[in-house]
Amino acid sequence: MGMRGTLYGVGVGPGDPELMSLKAARILKSVxxxxxxxxxxxxGNARRAVDGHLNPEAELVRLDYPFTTExxxxxxxxxxxxxxxxxxxxxxxxxxxxxxxxxxVLCAGDPFFYGSYAHLHERLxxxxxxxxxxxITAMSGCWTRALTPMTCGDEMLTVLSGTMPxxxxxxxxxxxxxxVIMKVGxxxxxxxxxxxxxxxxxxxxxxxxxxxxxxxxxxxxxxxxDEAAYFGIVLVPGARKPL
Amino acid sequence: MGMRGTLYGVGVGPGDPELMSLKAARILKSVxxxxxxxxxxxxGNARRAVDGHLNPEAELVRLDYPFTTExxxxxxxxxxxxxxxxxxxxxxxxxxxxxxxxxxVLCAGDPFFYGSYAHLHERLxxxxxxxxxxxITAMSGCWTRALTPMTCGDEMLTVLSGTMPxxxxxxxxxxxxxxVIMKVGxxxxxxxxxxxxxxxxxxxxxxxxxxxxxxxxxxxxxxxxDEAAYFGIVLVPGARKPL
Numbered sequence: 001m002g003m004r005g006t007l008y009g010v011g012v013g014p015g016d017p018e019l020m021s022l023k024a025a026r027i028l029k030s031v032x033x034x035x036x037x038x039x040x041x042x043x044g045n046a047r048r049a050v051d052g053h054l055n056p057e058a059e060l061v062r063l064d065y066p067f068t069t070e071x072x073x074x075x076x077x078x079x080x081x082x083x084x085x086x087x088x089x090x091x092x093x094x095x096x097x098x099x100x101x102x103x104x105v106l107c108a109g110d111p112f113f114y115g116s117y118a119h120l121h122e123r124l125x126x127x128x129x130x131x132x133x134x135x136i137t138a139m140s141g142c143w144t145r146a147l148t149p150m151t152c153g154d155e156m157l158t159v160l161s162g163t164m165p166x167x168x169x170x171x172x173x174x175x176x177x178x179x180v181i182m183k184v185g186x187x188x189x190x191x192x193x194x195x196x197x198x199x200x201x202x203x204x205x206x207x208x209x210x211x212x213x214x215x216x217x218x219x220x221x222x223x224x225x226d227e228a229a230y231f232g233i234v235l236v237p238g239a240r241k242p243l
Numbered sequence: 244m245g246m247r248g249t250l251y252g253v254g255v256g257p258g259d260p261e262l263m264s265l266k267a268a269r270i271l272k273s274v275x276x277x278x279x280x281x282x283x284x285x286x287g288n289a290r291r292a293v294d295g296h297l298n299p300e301a302e303l304v305r306l307d308y309p310f311t312t313e314x315x316x317x318x319x320x321x322x323x324x325x326x327x328x329x330x331x332x333x334x335x336x337x338x339x340x341x342x343x344x345x346x347x348v349l350c351a352g353d354p355f356f357y358g359s360y361a362h363l364h365e366r367l368x369x370x371x372x373x374x375x376x377x378x379i380t381a382m383s384g385c386w387t388r389a390l391t392p393m394t395c396g397d398e399m400l401t402v403l404s405g406t407m408p409x410x411x412x413x414x415x416x417x418x419x420x421x422x423v424i425m426k427v428g429x430x431x432x433x434x435x436x437x438x439x440x441x442x443x444x445x446x447x448x449x450x451x452x453x454x455x456x457x458x459x460x461x462x463x464x465x466x467x468x469d470e471a472a473y474f475g476i477v478l479v480p481g482a483r484k485p486l
Binding site: 011013014016017018019020021022023025026073079082083086110111112113114115118119121122125130132133134135136137140141143144147148149150151152153154155156157158159160161163164171172175183211241242243 | 254256257259260261262263264265266268269316322325326329353354355356357358361362364365368373375376377378379380383384386387390391392393394395396397398399400401402403404406407414415418426454484485486
């Protein structure tokens with residue numbers, strides 16, 4: 001048996017290509033195969049975040065999600081179709097690894113923090129050498145651009161999904177210090193209400209596409225409508241003042 | 244009045260110098276002044292994380308913490324002494340900015356995630372131009388090296404400090420999905436008990452100095468003693484299986 005290639009899960013950071021790590025840039029320059037997830041018809045955030053940093057000789061493998069809108073995770077049809085999609089993607093990349101090619105999978109943010117890469121890793125790590133390169137998360141990119149220190153001293157940070165039911169959201173906000181709410185999308189009215197109830201609305205900041213050219217940052221209380229991007233993030237910095 | 248310099252809060256990542264961003268590396272190559280925090284007698288994690296990446300001509304400004312061990316944050320003497328320390332550090336860097344020099348402050352991990360930089364930022368941002376460069380957090384470095392996906396789908400992540408009282412720790416663990424406990428240090432016995440009570444001990448992983456040469460990674464249940472480094476981190480990956 002010849003040498004098998006290595007699978008690299010490469011965190012490419014929050015969007016600005018200059019925010020990938022030196023190690024990510026080195027690996028992307030050297031691998032013969034670069035794979036990335038994208039929604040049909042879109043470039044994909046991870047692909048955009050490496051603009052100017054790919055080896056022009058590399059084969060690009062685009063992995064098109066089978067859905068263009070988010071469905072409830074509990075939907076068994078959705079889960080089955082996604083599992084089938086990840087099976088096929090793993091088989092396609094596995095064939096290249098078996099031929100001895102190294103393969104890098106681009107991951108927006110950090111590969112092990114809400115990343116699709118985990119689904120490939122689960123399938124390929126038992127039989128192939130995998131290395132994961134951490135990345136700067138979208139939330140770090142967002143609070144940096146908002147120039148807002150998030151946590152100080154012994155404060156806790158709670159990261160929630162905007163898709164949670166209202167009661168659970170309210171329950172998890174209670175007693176939290178700093179909060180990040182991801183996947184805002186169609187959930188902004190519910191999130192706003194939960195934050196107001198928890199006394200956190202005044203501190204809340206809405207950020208869309210932090211570190212990217214289309215970046216938007218505003219106090220949530222100043223946002224007149226409840227329209228929000230799927231990748232929109234709400235930040236509630238901890239209330240503690242620096243010393 | 245001449246042009247004032249810019250203050251850069253530069254996230255240098257979890258420890259491995261190759262995990263800083265391209266932007267951090269570019270700024271560190273160009274600034275005439277590089278400041279960093281350290282405990283007396285130690286090199287400082289942030290300083291080590293940029294080995295090989297500083298301009299040899301740059302002036303290094305070492306900011307020695309006034310304490311070598313952590314005291315309770317509530318101690319008024321501790322708070323006053325730290326506030327005085329940050330006042331002096333801000334004055335010293337501010338003088339260089341006023342002379343027109345750009346100043347980079349090295350920040351282990353991400354500057355706005357439990358970073359000392361926030362204390363300088365509060366003091367200097369009202370009067371000086373500040374730019375913050377996000378970084379890969381220590382926790383990302385640790386879960387990457389442990390090869391452990393942390394959060395999937397709609398799971399929540401809770402980041403806690405090991406210094407919390409036992410009851411609060413138990414309260415915040417209940418109902419959480421993925422958990423990171425920072426500042427483990429002398430608190431490991433208490434943390435272990437709280438995790439066992441929450442049914443999370445089996446999933447827990449102890450990581451020390453992730454991505455650094457002295458890295459240690461083991462299942463917490465396999466750790467025979469409760470000795471832990473101040474910078475030790477406990478990871479509890481979410482229980483959800485990838486699709």
